[in-house]
Amino acid sequence: xxxxxxxxxxxxxxxxxxxxxxxxxxxxxxxxxxxxxxxxxxxxxxxxxxxxxxxxxxxxxxxxxxxxxxxxxxxxxxxxxxxxxxxxxxxxxxxxxxxxxxxxxxxxxxxxxxxxxxxxxxxxxxxxxxxxxxxxxxxxxxxxxxxxxxxxxxxxxxxxxxxxxxxxxxxxxxxxxxxxxxxxxxxxxxxxxxxxxxxxxxxxxxxxxxxxxxxxxxxxxxxxxxxxxxxxxxxxxxxxxxxxxxxxxxxxxxxxxxxxxxxxxxxxxxxxxxxxxxxxxxxxxxxxxxxxxxxxxxxxxxxxxxxxxxxxxxxxxxxxxxxxxxxxxxxxxxxxxxxxxxx
Numbered sequence: 001x002x003x004x005x006x007x008x009x010x011x012x013x014x015x016x017x018x019x020x021x022x023x024x025x026x027x028x029x030x031x032x033x034x035x036x037x038x039x040x041x042x043x044x045x046x047x048x049x050x051x052x053x054x055x056x057x058x059x060x061x062x063x064x065x066x067x068x069x070x071x072x073x074x075x076x077x078x079x080x081x082x083x084x085x086x087x088x089x090x091x092x093x094x095x096x097x098x099x100x101x102x103x104x105x106x107x108x109x110x111x112x113x114x115x116x117x118x119x120x121x122x123x124x125x126x127x128x129x130x131x132x133x134x135x136x137x138x139x140x141x142x143x144x145x146x147x148x149x150x151x152x153x154x155x156x157x158x159x160x161x162x163x164x165x166x167x168x169x170x171x172x173x174x175x176x177x178x179x180x181x182x183x184x185x186x187x188x189x190x191x192x193x194x195x196x197x198x199x200x201x202x203x204x205x206x207x208x209x210x211x212x213x214x215x216x217x218x219x220x221x222x223x224x225x226x227x228x229x230x231x232x233x234x235x236x237x238x239x240x241x242x243x244x245x246x247x248x249x250x251x252x253x254x255x256x257x258x259x260x261x262x263x264x265x266x267x268x269x270x271x272x273x274x275x276x277x278x279x280x281x282x283x284x285x286x287x288x289x290x291x292x293x294x295x296x297x298x299x300x301x302x303x304x305x306x307x308x309x310x311x312x313x314x315x316x317x318x319x320x321x322x323x324x325x326x327x328x329x330x331x332x333x334x335x336x337x338x339x340x341x342x343x
Contacts, residue, residue, distance in 0.1 A: 071111045073142035079114060079124050079133055082159050083152075084180050100135045108132060108144045113158055115150040127158040153190050156181060160194030169195075170226040172213075172235055178206055179213035208232070215239040217246070223259055224276065225269030234277065241280040254279055295320055 112129025126133060127150055129143075136143035150158065160177075169177060174195055181191045188206045197205055212232075213221075216239050241247060247255055258264055258279055264272055288307035295301035299319040305312045315324040 071144050071146055074114070074124060074145050075142055076133060076137040076140075078122065079112075079126060079143060079145070080117060080120075081130060081133075082126050082155065084156060084159070084177070084184065096131060096134060099131055100138050103132070103135050104139055108136065111144040111146050114145045114147055115155060116147065125155070127155045128161070153186065156186065156194045157190065160196055170228040171231050172221060172224075173226050175209040175213040175235070176218070176221065178209040182206075182210050212236065212239055215242055215245065217242065220255070220259075220276075224272045227269045227273045229270045230273050234273070238273070238277050238280070247280070251280060 110129075110132070112132050113127040114124035114129075115127060117123035117125045124145065124147065127148075129145070133143050178191050178195065181194060182188075186194075188203050191206050192203055195206070195209075212235055216235075241251065246252070255276060258275060264275060267275060288305050290306075291304045292300045293302040293304070300316060301320045301323060303314045303316075305314070313327075315327065317324060
């Protein structure tokens, strides 16, 4: 596009109603010099340079506009959550009400990021912005979003990046997130990036998270909740009580009783964790040892129960009538004989 015709067209496009031919005539080259060579004016060279700069800038702006991502409005029903959970379901978000109020008063300032749903036409899947989407649903208004083609890896990395920048996941939420990504076949490098961890230090941390999440039954963990103030050492203590994600029968029964109690239901997430750990760390009382002395007819005459340093004798009067009264009378003499023998 170096012909005069092409340059004329470009000049006309850039300057609208200005006649390109007149403009070209105004900057025509100077007459030939005495030596017969055409001499370009400094002003002409300057204007040519300016045209080139303007054309370059226009090309750059066109590229920016073509590559930019427009913010669109989507109905909340057109949007679905990410395919992988990071935060625990069913937990009350104390900050959501404030977000709803803020968006209701000032509008949604920051768009969410979505991708076209890979399995459902006309739907979009969230990479980040779940809370803003929830707020839009509560307000019954469209949610502002940027639509971008994202691979599964790119989506979970974007999802994790938002968590690290806005509201950090608790330790156990990180563990469950890492475990779910691992079960879905993501490599450790991607999981580390999704959790905002550098690769050199993140890979070992991912192994710790996955091992811990794999040792705990998810149904109990989710009943505890995110426990934001409870860190890795305490969760490792809790995991030590489980074998193959199960508790011993007696402890399992006690834990189920605790989880269904009013005390549990009225406690917050960190308090629930503390209640369960305290229950499991309490020393289990040994079962009392029992034995029976039978009478001549084969009936249970005297039951003996030993628990620690205490031994109890009991008599069923229906089996041996009068035996308890006889033992009570004979006990002083028996005690005296015992002391004499011991002495």
